[in-house]
Amino acid sequence: MNVEDFGIRIRKAREQLGLSQQQLGDLLGRDQVTISGYESGRTRVLAVDLPTLAEAFHVPILYFFDDHLSADDIDPVLAKELNKLPDMQYKRIALKLIRAVAEEATES
Numbered sequence: 001m002n003v004e005d006f007g008i009r010i011r012k013a014r015e016q017l018g019l020s021q022q023q024l025g026d027l028l029g030r031d032q033v034t035i036s037g038y039e040s041g042r043t044r045v046l047a048v049d050l051p052t053l054a055e056a057f058h059v060p061i062l063y064f065f066d067d068h069l070s071a072d073d074i075d076p077v078l079a080k081e082l083n084k085l086p087d088m089q090y091k092r093i094a095l096k097l098i099r100a101v102a103e104e105a106t107e108s
Contacts, residue, residue: 004041009064011039013057027056 014024014035021035028035028049037043045053054061060080078098085091 002041003044006045006064007039007041010035010045010053013059013063014039017057024056028052 014021019027020032021039022032024030025032025035029052034043038045050061050064054063057063082091082094085094
């Protein structure tokens with residue numbers, strides 16, 4: 001993902017939460033100018049800041065990279081997300097949904 005696309009994801013997530021650039025900056029310990037730079041692609045987000053950014057947006061770090069997941073990445077991502085579900089009932093529902101989608105995709 002290029003820097004501009006990354007910035008677009010940051011801006012969309014910020015706007016979905018109804019935060020200003022200043023408010024997001026306050027959450028991250030950065031100033032508004034830095035947040036503006038992230039969103040415009042002028043400033044790269046440091047890898048060490050990704051967990052804080054993801055936490056502020058209430059998203060997994062992979063939110064910023066989902067378009068670029070390889071086949072090898074999918075299984076661990078699914079397992080991690082399934083493990084977040086509170087009990088087996090929800091996990092079974094999620095698996096049924098995945099199986100139904102897979103079946104539909106193979107029939108098409």
